[in-house]
Amino acid sequence: MTEPPVSRRERKKAATRQAIADAALQLFLERGYDHVGIRDIAETADVSTTTVFKHFTGKEALVFDQEESTDAHLIAAVRQRAAGQSVLDALRQHVLDTWLPIAAHPQRQEFNHLVDSTPALRAYAERMWARHTDTLSAAIADEFGVDHGNLACAALARFALEVPVLAQGQKDRRAAVEEVFDILTNGWQPPSRPTAPPSM
Numbered sequence: 001m002t003e004p005p006v007s008r009r010e011r012k013k014a015a016t017r018q019a020i021a022d023a024a025l026q027l028f029l030e031r032g033y034d035h036v037g038i039r040d041i042a043e044t045a046d047v048s049t050t051t052v053f054k055h056f057t058g059k060e061a062l063v064f065d066q067e068e069s070t071d072a073h074l075i076a077a078v079r080q081r082a083a084g085q086s087v088l089d090a091l092r093q094h095v096l097d098t099w100l101p102i103a104a105h106p107q108r109q110e111f112n113h114l115v116d117s118t119p120a121l122r123a124y125a126e127r128m129w130a131r132h133t134d135t136l137s138a139a140i141a142d143e144f145g146v147d148h149g150n151l152a153c154a155a156l157a158r159f160a161l162e163v164p165v166l167a168q169g170q171k172d173r174r175a176a177v178e179e180v181f182d183i184l185t186n187g188w189q190p191p192s193r194p195t196a197p198p199s200m
Contacts, residue, residue: 073098160181
């Protein structure tokens with residue numbers, strides 16, 4: 001299905017939103033989250049404070065500027081998967097396509113430190129993660145015609161969204177993502193102990 005073209009107004013709106021988010025992150029990384037105000041961000045982005053609040057609900061939302069579209073992308077990954085593709089494989093591909101580029105971003109480590117060292121951002125991230133889990137769980141439940149409170153669907157959603165956290169510190173992030181999804185697909189198997197080389 002062909003998506004409708006984006007209007008000039010929508011493109012301009014998106015560009016303004018991105019400029020505000022970029023300015024905010026730059027200032028947060030340079031000065032620290034608690035030492036930056038909305039007025040500072042507006043001045044750096046060359047917009048009014050009113051414009052900032054037209055695009056974002058508050059300072060925390062400026063840090064997680066992609067949150068707004070995340071729920072829609074999670075639902076689309078499940079509902080618009082290819083014919084014959086399982087929900088698990090669709091989620092695997094979604095994580096590979098969306099998270100790997102983010103994890104490879106040169107500012108990713110600084111971003112993680114900013115969030116981890118700021119209590120308000122940690123709390124916001126936890127609430128955001130819970131919302132995404134509920135959204136994904138409901139989408140999976142709908143696919144199988146079961147209640148939204150179904151435990152199996154909730155567990156799958158939680159584990160799938162936890163994959164980036166598990167893969168983050170691994171040298172080969174793609175291989176780590178694949179390995180965790182293989183475990184979800186095939187069930188956990190005890191790791192094999194490495195065999196010692198034969199003694200001379």
